[in-house]
Amino acid sequence: MTEPDAGTMLAAVYVGDGVLTVDEVTVPETGPGKVLVEISHCGVCGTDLHLVHEHIARPGTVLGHEWAGTIAAVGDGVTDWAVGDRVVCGPVPGCGACRACRMRRPSVCLRRPPVDHLSFRGAFARYVQADATRLLRVPDGLSLRHAALTEPVAIAIHSVNLSGVTPEDRVLVTGAGPVGMLILAVLRARGVHDVVVSEPAAARRVRALEVGAAAVIVPEDLPVPEMGRPVAAPFSVAFECSGHASACESALDQLDFAGTFVFVGTGHLPPRVNHNRLIILELSLLGAYNYDPEGWQPALDLLASGALPVELLIHSEDVLLDGLGDAMDRLAAGDIPAKVMVRPEVLDPAGREGRTP
Numbered sequence: 001m002t003e004p005d006a007g008t009m010l011a012a013v014y015v016g017d018g019v020l021t022v023d024e025v026t027v028p029e030t031g032p033g034k035v036l037v038e039i040s041h042c043g044v045c046g047t048d049l050h051l052v053h054e055h056i057a058r059p060g061t062v063l064g065h066e067w068a069g070t071i072a073a074v075g076d077g078v079t080d081w082a083v084g085d086r087v088v089c090g091p092v093p094g095c096g097a098c099r100a101c102r103m104r105r106p107s108v109c110l111r112r113p114p115v116d117h118l119s120f121r122g123a124f125a126r127y128v129q130a131d132a133t134r135l136l137r138v139p140d141g142l143s144l145r146h147a148a149l150t151e152p153v154a155i156a157i158h159s160v161n162l163s164g165v166t167p168e169d170r171v172l173v174t175g176a177g178p179v180g181m182l183i184l185a186v187l188r189a190r191g192v193h194d195v196v197v198s199e200p201a202a203a204r205r206v207r208a209l210e211v212g213a214a215a216v217i218v219p220e221d222l223p224v225p226e227m228g229r230p231v232a233a234p235f236s237v238a239f240e241c242s243g244h245a246s247a248c249e250s251a252l253d254q255l256d257f258a259g260t261f262v263f264v265g266t267g268h269l270p271p272r273v274n275h276n277r278l279i280i281l282e283l284s285l286l287g288a289y290n291y292d293p294e295g296w297q298p299a300l301d302l303l304a305s306g307a308l309p310v311e312l313l314i315h316s317e318d319v320l321l322d323g324l325g326d327a328m329d330r331l332a333a334g335d336i337p338a339k340v341m342v343r344p345e346v347l348d349p350a351g352r353e354g355r356t357p
């Protein structure tokens, strides 16, 4: 097996036009207050798919933010962490004082620095650099592979908390991709049992039943309501996780009086919102972006508790760096019913010898 030259590592690099390639890139500097983490696993996020398939990412960037790993080096001034510690890296905390933070919405803190998705240096690579102050320890007994689900679980917890859902609610989840599936799992762990999942891909419908959906349907089966009236079997809460305009419109149509709609999936085309229906049924529309003020610790705790069917939420076959582009295509097509985990290795390291960089 050939390791890259000292100071370089293999990474899946976005080269433009929706294409990823495996290349040698410089290992990030550890720097004061930073640690260098050797990645165990990094999940593929819907955001990564958008950045690649819609050609949004800047060529030369390395994507991947849903990672867990082991500290390989610590920078100057880092005293709380040591080489060998198993970690995930939580979000930038909010200021705690602005209007958004006081409303328990630190991910939209008014004083946060602008997000730069374009020059992202992510974890579809062997190493990533992280802020020591943002690290969380992975509990003993929780594998790093499972801990790599921490970020999307934190998102699912935030969406569920924002919605105010209770076990008495009848809930619709549209889109059973990784995020919809995680929301379903978190709902079940919270004792919410009447959850119906609408999903066009057969493999994902089967998986949603295994994860605990009370029923699954295809989107075409969602009825069209009469004007100003709920459908025959309406829902009190809907989580829209597909990002498709037609799914948004249809999910809105399924809500009961005083129902709550949570937008979770981002998408290319905006839906048409029937304002008359919102008014007459007094519906609430919410957007759920990132995390609760408690950050990722509740997600780590939930993963470590064993209350989530993690093996159903993660695709059984890990993907290597050179399989990432293909896995992204299959995810976008709905062929894979769960979160894909990338291991920062290549299929044939020896085959990379003698290659001109």
Ligand SMILES: [Zn+2]
Pocket: 045, 046, 047, 065, 066, 151, 152
């Ligand atoms: Zn993500």
Ligand SMILES: [Zn+2]
Pocket: 094, 095, 096, 097, 098, 099, 100, 101, 106, 108, 109, 110, 111, 112
């Ligand atoms: Zn703030």
